[in-house]
Amino acid sequence: MASKIFVRPISIAFNAFRNYSSSSKLVDVSINDKTGIATVTMQRPPVNSLNYELLIELNGAFQDLGSKKIKGAILTSSLKTIFSAGLDILEMYKPKPERANAFWTSLQDTWITIFNTPYPTVAAINGHSPAGGCLLSLACEYRVMVNNYTIGLNETKLGIVAPFWFVASMKNTISNRESELALTSGRLYKTDEAFKVGLVDETAENKEDALAKAEKFFSRFDAVNPIARFLTKQELRGKIVKVGRKTFIYKIFRKFQICMMTRI
Numbered sequence: 320m321a322s323k324i325f326v327r328p329i330s331i332a333f334n335a336f337r338n339y340s341s342s343s344k345l346v347d348v349s350i351n352d353k354t355g356i357a358t359v360t361m362q363r364p365p366v367n368s369l370n371y372e373l374l375i376e377l378n379g380a381f382q383d384l385g386s387k388k389i390k391g392a393i394l395t396s397s398l399k400t401i402f403s404a405g406l407d408i409l410e411m412y413k414p415k416p417e418r419a420n421a422f423w424t425s426l427q428d429t430w431i432t433i434f435n436t437p438y439p440t441v442a443a444i445n446g447h448s449p450a451g452g453c454l455l456s457l458a459c460e461y462r463v464m465v466n467n468y469t470i471g472l473n474e475t476k477l478g479i480v481a482p483f484w485f486v487a488s489m490k491n492t493i494s495n496r497e498s499e500l501a502l503t504s505g506r507l508y509k510t511d512e513a514f515k516v517g518l519v520d521e522t523a524e525n526k527e528d529a530l531a532k533a534e535k536f537f538s539r540f541d542a543v544n545p546i547a548r549f550l551t552k553q554e555l556r557g558k559i560v561k562v563g564r565k566t567f568i569y570k571i572f573r574k575f576q577i578c579m580m581t582r583i
């Protein structure tokens with residue numbers, strides 16, 4: 320894993336991004352050849368719920384962008400009022416063990432990929448973003464959210480337990496105290512409330528405003544060496560990924576979750 324992480328920022332320097340655009344069924348990726356900014360758009364109506372196929376496409380999209388010379392990537396949604404409704408409930412209802420295993424692996428891989436990108440990332444949250452939707456945005460480095468929607472890790476309200484890497488992602492963004500209050504109560508924050516606690520970094524009037532603010536974020540790094548930037552990001556985020564990926568506790572927890580899911 321370490322070699323993969325260290326090779327990427329060097330390889331991106333030798334790849335061009337010009338005129339890149341790719342659209343699969345569930346995810347659209349476009350790169351603006353003037354700004355070098357990529358936009359990854361989830362497009363799985365009605366609510367962008369995260370099933371195995373969407374996660375695989377998302378993971379692939381963010382991984383592919385690692386081999387292009389981009390300034391940064393924005394994650395957003397094609398839907399009018401939903402960023403993502405979180406994990407697809409149908410994936411968790413009486414799944415076959417193999418599917419459940421593949422699903423959980425794809426979720427964690429996607430989180431790790433986005434959390435670890437060598438390039439800067441922003442979530443332009445243009446709609447509701449509960450649970451797994453919130454997790455995706457937390458994996459990005461910066462969040463801009465359109466007014467009057469909701470975001471948060473509401474798992475306890477659903478009677479389920481957020482995996483500890485969901486919790487770690489929240490604690491990487493807001494204080495331990497606020498995370499405890501939010502997670503134990505399953506709180507969904509309105510945009511302005513999320514802004515007050517730092518769960519989102521900026522608010523926006525609409526999607527266009529959110530995209531414009533997201534683009535502006537990347538200019539902070541105009542005078543920053545991209546490799547130094549990435550290694551610093553790794554220094555700050557690496558431990559969380561290691562805990563999420565490797566520990567014995569994680570493996571036990573995953574078995575427990577899959578076991579629970581296959582029994583419900």
Ligand SMILES: CCCCC/C=C\CCCC/C=C/C(=O)SCCNC(=O)CCNC(=O)[C@H](O)C(C)(C)COP(=O)(O)OP(=O)(O)OC[C@H]1O[C@@H](n2cnc3c(N)ncnc32)[C@H](O)[C@@H]1OP(=O)(O)O
Pocket residue numbers: 365366368400401403404405406407408409411412447449450451452473474477479480481482576579580583
């Ligand atoms: C289930 C037990 C598993 C136990 C496993 C143990 C542990 C695992 C923990 C893992 C952590 C979990 C993370 C998650 O992400 S869980 C999912 C949490 N998501 C939510 O709570 C969101 C639920 N949805 C909503 O709040 C709303 O739908 C909305 C996103 C705000 C949109 O509202 P609105 O625009 O009014 O649309 P509708 O409510 O009418 O929904 C439209 C159709 O979409 C279907 N839908 C909604 N959410 C989901 C979803 N997460 N998965 C699949 N389908 C979803 C909804 O049923 C409607 O379908 P219909 O048109 O056919 O009725």
